[in-house]
Amino acid sequence: MTKSILLAEDDKFLRRAAETKLKQAGFDVRVAVDGDEALAQAREQPPDLMLLDLLMPKRDGLSVLKALKADAATAAIRIVIISNSSKDLEMQNASDLGAVDYWIKSNLSLQELCDRVQRLLGEAS
Amino acid sequence: MREQHAADIAATVREHDVHLGGLIQVNPLAVVVIDAHDLVQMCNPAFERMFGYREADIIGQPIDPLIVPAENRHEAEALSRLGFAGQTADSVTRRRRKDGSIIDVELTVVPLSHEGTSIGAYGIFRDLTEQKHAERHLRAQYAVVEALAHSATIEEAAPWVLRAVAESVDWQLGAMWIVDRTADKLRCLDLWCAADVSAAQFEQETRNGRFARGVGPGRTWDTEKPAWIVDVTKEGRFSRREAAAAAGLHSAFSFPMILSGDVIGVVEFFTSAVLEPDDSILRMFAALGRQLGAFVGRSRTQEQVEGFFTMSQDLLCVAGFDGYFKRVNGSWTRVLGYTPEELLAEPHVNLVHLEDREATIAQLASLRAGGLMNSFENRYRCKDGSYKWLLWTAIAKPDEEIIYAVARDNTDRKLIEQQTQDTLRMRNDFVSFVTHQLRTPLSGIKWMLELAAEGTDPDEKTSYIQDAHESADRLIGLVNDLLDASRLESGKLRVVLEAVNLRTLTGDVLDDVTTLVREKGHTVTVDSATDLPDVTSDPQLLRQVVMNLLSNAIKYTPPGGRIAIRMGLDGRNLRWSIHDSGIGIPKASAARLFEKFFRADNVHTVDTEGTGLGLYLVRLIVERFGGTVTCESEEGRGTTFAFTLPRAGAPT
Numbered sequence: 001m002t003k004s005i006l007l008a009e010d011d012k013f014l015r016r017a018a019e020t021k022l023k024q025a026g027f028d029v030r031v032a033v034d035g036d037e038a039l040a041q042a043r044e045q046p047p048d049l050m051l052l053d054l055l056m057p058k059r060d061g062l063s064v065l066k067a068l069k070a071d072a073a074t075a076a077i078r079i080v081i082i083s084n085s086s087k088d089l090e091m092q093n094a095s096d097l098g099a100v101d102y103w104i105k106s107n108l109s110l111q112e113l114c115d116r117v118q119r120l121l122g123e124a125s
Numbered sequence: 126m127r128e129q130h131a132a133d134i135a136a137t138v139r140e141h142d143v144h145l146g147g148l149i150q151v152n153p154l155a156v157v158v159i160d161a162h163d164l165v166q167m168c169n170p171a172f173e174r175m176f177g178y179r180e181a182d183i184i185g186q187p188i189d190p191l192i193v194p195a196e197n198r199h200e201a202e203a204l205s206r207l208g209f210a211g212q213t214a215d216s217v218t219r220r221r222r223k224d225g226s227i228i229d230v231e232l233t234v235v236p237l238s239h240e241g242t243s244i245g246a247y248g249i250f251r252d253l254t255e256q257k258h259a260e261r262h263l264r265a266q267y268a269v270v271e272a273l274a275h276s277a278t279i280e281e282a283a284p285w286v287l288r289a290v291a292e293s294v295d296w297q298l299g300a301m302w303i304v305d306r307t308a309d310k311l312r313c314l315d316l317w318c319a320a321d322v323s324a325a326q327f328e329q330e331t332r333n334g335r336f337a338r339g340v341g342p343g344r345t346w347d348t349e350k351p352a353w354i355v356d357v358t359k360e361g362r363f364s365r366r367e368a369a370a371a372a373g374l375h376s377a378f379s380f381p382m383i384l385s386g387d388v389i390g391v392v393e394f395f396t397s398a399v400l401e402p403d404d405s406i407l408r409m410f411a412a413l414g415r416q417l418g419a420f421v422g423r424s425r426t427q428e429q430v431e432g433f434f435t436m437s438q439d440l441l442c443v444a445g446f447d448g449y450f451k452r453v454n455g456s457w458t459r460v461l462g463y464t465p466e467e468l469l470a471e472p473h474v475n476l477v478h479l480e481d482r483e484a485t486i487a488q489l490a491s492l493r494a495g496g497l498m499n500s501f502e503n504r505y506r507c508k509d510g511s512y513k514w515l516l517w518t519a520i521a522k523p524d525e526e527i528i529y530a531v532a533r534d535n536t537d538r539k540l541i542e543q544q545t546q547d548t549l550r551m552r553n554d555f556v557s558f559v560t561h562q563l564r565t566p567l568s569g570i571k572w573m574l575e576l577a578a579e580g581t582d583p584d585e586k587t588s589y590i591q592d593a594h595e596s597a598d599r600l601i602g603l604v605n606d607l608l609d610a611s612r613l614e615s616g617k618l619r620v621v622l623e624a625v626n627l628r629t630l631t632g633d634v635l636d637d638v639t640t641l642v643r644e645k646g647h648t649v650t651v652d653s654a655t656d657l658p659d660v661t662s663d664p665q666l667l668r669q670v671v672m673n674l675l676s677n678a679i680k681y682t683p684p685g686g687r688i689a690i691r692m693g694l695d696g697r698n699l700r701w702s703i704h705d706s707g708i709g710i711p712k713a714s715a716a717r718l719f720e721k722f723f724r725a726d727n728v729h730t731v732d733t734e735g736t737g738l739g740l741y742l743v744r745l746i747v748e749r750f751g752g753t754v755t756c757e758s759e760e761g762r763g764t765t766f767a768f769t770l771p772r773a774g775a776p777t
Contacts (some may be wrong), residue, residue, distance in 0.1 A: 011565055013592050017572035055561065084564035087557050106564035110575045 003121045004028040006047035008038035008064065009082070010056040014105060018051070018082075021110040022117065035059025042068055046077050049121055052099075054083040054090060062093055069098045078120065082113075134158065134166045134245055138237070155250040158237060161209055163187050166245060175230075175252060177223030188248070192220045194227060208234035208246030217253065226400060229253035258405040265293035269413060278428070279303070279390075279421045280314060286417065287317035287392070294406060296396040297322045298374060300331050302342045303390040311336040311343050311391060322397070324372035330365045341365070342379055342391040349388050351380040351411050353402040357395070369395065376400040380410040384418035392417070439531050440515065446493055446526035448472040460534045462508030478504035478512055492521045492528060502535060514539040562603055569596030606738040609669075613745040618666075620749070624659035624773045625667055627692055627701055634671045638679060646685040653692035659773040660699050666746045667770075673739040674703050674766050681764075682707035695769055698752070702767035709760040718756050719744040743768070 005027045009015040015031055022029045030047065032038035036058045042050060050068075054061035061081060068074040081094045081102045091102050100120065103113070138158050142149045149156050155172035159165055165183045173179055176192055183191060193201040197218055207214040214234045219227050235247040268289025276282035279301075287299035297319040302311040313332050318324050336343040341364055345352050354377045357363040358370040369375075372395075379393035392414065434441055434454050440461075443452040450469050457468055461476075468476075477485045481503035492498050498519035504512040519530035573593035580586045612618035631651060635642075642649055660667075678688045682705040689704045710718065718740050747754045747768045758764035 011569065013569035013573060013596050014565070016592065017569070017576055017589075020576055021572075083561075084568060085557060085561040104564070106568040106571070110572045 002026065002028045003049065004030070004045075004047040005117065006030050006032065006038070006041055006050045008032040008035070008051065008056065008061065009053045010034055011053075014053075017110060018113065021114050025114045025118065027117070027121075035061065035064050038064050039067055042074055042077060043071070046074055048078065049117065050077050050079045051082045051117075052079055054081060054085055054094075062090070062097065065094065065097045065099060080116075080120070134160055134237070134239070137239055137244075138167055155252075157188065157248045157250075158245060159188050159205070159248065160245040161243070163189060163205055165191075172250070175222075175228065175250060176220070192222075194219060194221050204232065204234045205246060208236050208248075209243055211236045211238065211243050220250065226398070229257040255405070258409075261293045262405075262409045265290050265409070265413070268293060269416065273416075273420050276424075278424050279417070282420065283315035284317055287315060290392075290410075290413070291317060291319065291394055294394070294396075296394045298324055298327070298372070298395040299392065300342075301390060301392050302336070302346075304346065304388065305335075308335065309337070311341075311346060314390070322372060322374075324368075324374065327365060327368035327372040327374065330368050334365070342393050345379045345381050345391045345393075346388045349381050349383070351378060351407040351414070353378045353407060355401060356399050373397045378402075378406065378410070380407070380414040382414050382417040382421060384422040389418055389421055437531075439533050442530050442532070444473060444528040444530060446521075446528070448474060448489075451527070456534075460507075460513055461505055467508075476505050478506065480504075488517075489528075492519055493523065495521065495523055498530070502539075559607065563600065566596040566600035566603065569593065570600070603738070606742060610738055610742055610745060613742070613749060618749075620663040620666065622661055623664055625662045625664050626657065626659050627667075627671075627699060627770075628653045628655075628657050630664065630668055631671055631690060631692070631701070634668060634675055637672070638675060641676070641679050642688075645679060645682070647679060647682060647688055648686075649688045649690065651690045651692075653690075654694075657692055658694070658699065660750070660770040661773045662750045662770060666749070670743050670746050670768065671701070673743050674768075677739065677766070678703050678705040678707070678764075681705070694772070697772060698769040699772050700767060700769045702765055704763060704765040706763045709762055709764055710756070710758040711760060712758075719754060 005022055007015065007018055007022070007029055009018065009031070010033055012033075015033070019029050019031055030041060030045075032041050034057045038050075038052065038056070038061075039059065042064075052061045052064060061083070065079055065081070068077055068079065075098075078100050079098070081091075081099045082105050083090070083102070084105050086104055094102050101116075103116065105113075108116075135158070138149070149169050152169060153171055155175040156169045157165060157172050158167040165186050165188050168178070168180050168183065178191065189198065189201050197220070200216065200218060204214050204216060213236065216232050216234075218230060218232055220230050220232075222228055229252075231251040231253055233247075233249040233251075235249065236243055237245040237247055269286050272282050272285030272289055276285070283301045287301060291297065291299040298317065300316040301314045303314045304310075305312045312335055316328055316331050318328060334341065336346075339347040354360050354363065356375045357377050358366050358375060360366060363369070363377075369377075374395040374397060376399055377393060377395045379391055381388040382390035382392060392410070437454060438456060440456045441454040442450050442457065444450050449471075450473050453465050453468050458464060461468075474482060474485055474489070484501075485503050488498050488501050498517050501517045501519075502514055503517070505515050506512055514535040515532040516535040517530060517532050519528055521528045570593045573589045573596065577586045577589035577593065580589060609618065628651075631653075635649065635651070675688075675690075682688060686706045688706075691700075691702050691704075693700055743766075744754050747770065750770055752768050752770040754766070754768040756764065756766050
């Protein structure tokens with residue numbers, strides 16, 4: 001069964017690159033360009049995995065994370081933070097709020113990103 | 126007949142005396158024999174010594190006019206009558222010597238009878254001078270101690286001391302002089318005068334007098350010893366003698382006030398009598414002078430301590446173990462704004478910031494247990510509701526249940542510490558934000574190149590490489606903006622000042638963005654006078670300002686919007702504005718638009734498509750050339766950004 005991924009990323013280049021790569025790997029990928037959209041899509045159709053950027057317009061990633069974890073209907077969604085910020089405080093907050101992991105985009109190749117997603121979703125199935 | 130009678134009495138008495146072994150003649154008590162008419166019949170050598178009369182001079186004279194002061198006349202007559210009536214009588218009273226001076230005596234009257242008939246009386250006098258002196262001495266001492274105990278300063282004590290001493294020796298006027306070190310003169314501190322003496326002129330001369338060492342009371346200052354003048358009205362060197370004569374003052378004595386071997390003042394007394402030097406008085410007052418000197422020394426020490434207490438810029442206080450201030454100095458009012466009464470009225474811990482209260486109470490407890498409070502800091506609430514940081518040093522005296530404490534207003538230093546911390550935090554925020562902003566286009570380049578490398582479709586590959594290219598441009602733009610901002614902030618950016626025509630410059634920028642404008646379907650209008658004066662600026666930087674504002678307007682205005690640029694004179698400035706019909710900016714954000722992007726509270730609102738530095742740079746550049754930049758916006762109605770710059774040639 002095809003696993004679904006919700007990719008919330010405001011930078012159009014990163015969004016395009018990650019979406020392309022994950023689709024090539026056979027995932028069902030939906031995208032959101034800001035925080036509000038990310039929240040709406042996750043509620044409308046909870047994905048198997050959510051890749052959530054932190055610094056986004058309208059609503060930041062931590063606030064999306066918090067809202068999803070607070071709602072029983074979406075609390076089970078596995079969420080990985082993908083950010084280029086490496087502030088200790090943000091990492092800690094993300095972990096406290098229930099994020100599965102915290103990845104720094106610039107430190108990953110697309111292939112590594114894809115492999116990690118596969119590992120995570122493989123474990124889950 | 127009368128003489129015969131007198132001779133009989135004298136003979137009888139002498140006869141008795143012989144029988145008694147010369148008891149009368151050699152007696153140390155003064156003895157006088159009078160007849161029933163109060164006439165002197167005989168006196169002994171002790172009487173001659175005590176009163177200054179020789180027996181031969183007074184035989185047959187009435188006794189009372191000789192030795193009884195007017196005010197004792199009745200009492201003397203009553204005593205005689207008792208004696209003549211055959212009774213022994215005793216009295217402590219006063220008599221007068223030949224020289225007019227008064228002597229305190231104990232007088233015993235013993236009847237003198239001959240063959241059962243009263244023929245006269247013995248008067249036996251005991252000299253009470255020494256005893257009276259001792260009593261006066263004690264009285265004066267007591268009065269002086271009393272006066273000093275109730276006074277804080279010698280100025281306060283002076284009138285009481287002068288009065289106590291003068292009254293105890295029955296003198297009419299006293300004055301206290303203090304050494305004025307600066308002027309090197311004696312200055313009158315105070316003067317006391319008995320009510321029944323009119324000495325207005327003398328008082329005026331004394332109070333206004335300034336005496337150098339060796340002159341007037343300055344002689345006592347010079348000799349450092351008590352001095353006695355029998356009659357100042359006859360003393361050529363006494364400058365106030367005419368005023369003294371007018372006031373009826375004659376004898377004077379003075380003594381120095383001595384502190385640690387130095388004369389610090391002089392006290393002088395005057396009497397209406399003419400008196401020979403009295404050693405006992407001089408001795409007594411030498412001791413008093415040392416006592417007064419010591420008092421001045423103590424009160425000066427006290428004054429110095431008071432001076433420190435009053436003048437200190439630090440907050441000094443004395444507090445009780447009961448939790449209340451007992452005393453605070455003026456700095457408390459200066460720093461916190463409360464009156465001393467307000468500070469003393471409630472437990473001092475009530476004024477401590479809630480967050481610091483627990484630590485303060487713990488500090489006070491260890492202080493009461495005999496500890497020392499050092500470098501403890503807490504916040505005190507001011508009367509206006511603000512808080513001040515106080516840095517404490519304190520020590521307790523458990524025996525007296527008293528705490529002595531000094532607090533320093535440390536608010537300014539705390540503020541600097543706080544600012545330093547803020548600066549550090551801001552720098553960290555800046556670094557992490559810049560890191561993020563750099564990583565994003567870098568990731569874009571990296572991922573796009575990765576896709577391009579793996580891709581097989583040539584068109585797709587080209588598209589990935591274009592995106593990588595665009596990301597790289599964004600990265601370069603960001604790095605350049607950062608560098609410009611940093612140089613502008615530190616004032617190190619090299620600027621080329623030229624006369625710039627804003628109208629021409631705006632036209633050039635518009636040419637560059639024609640494609641963008643067309644893509645979004647905007648209409649751009651420019652409204653400017655043709656003869657717009659130049660501004661003095663760096664053309665490249667000014668171009669950046671116009672470009673940033675214009676591209677913002679294009680970017681944030683929904684497709685098909687209207688953008689209006691206006692240029693005109695505003696006083697001696699040029700005003701350039703750009704109005705768009707976009708969505709507008711919320712008021713709260715508008716105020717912060719020109720701040721640097723890394724402000725923590727607006728990070729998530731930063732436009733992540735841009736660098737976050739555009740408007741900040743606009744502000745830096747405009748301000749660099751002496752202008753200001755503003756933003757007026759109404760949500761849903763559009764936004765106007767405007768900047769002003771001084772016209773070329775206008776004084777800046």
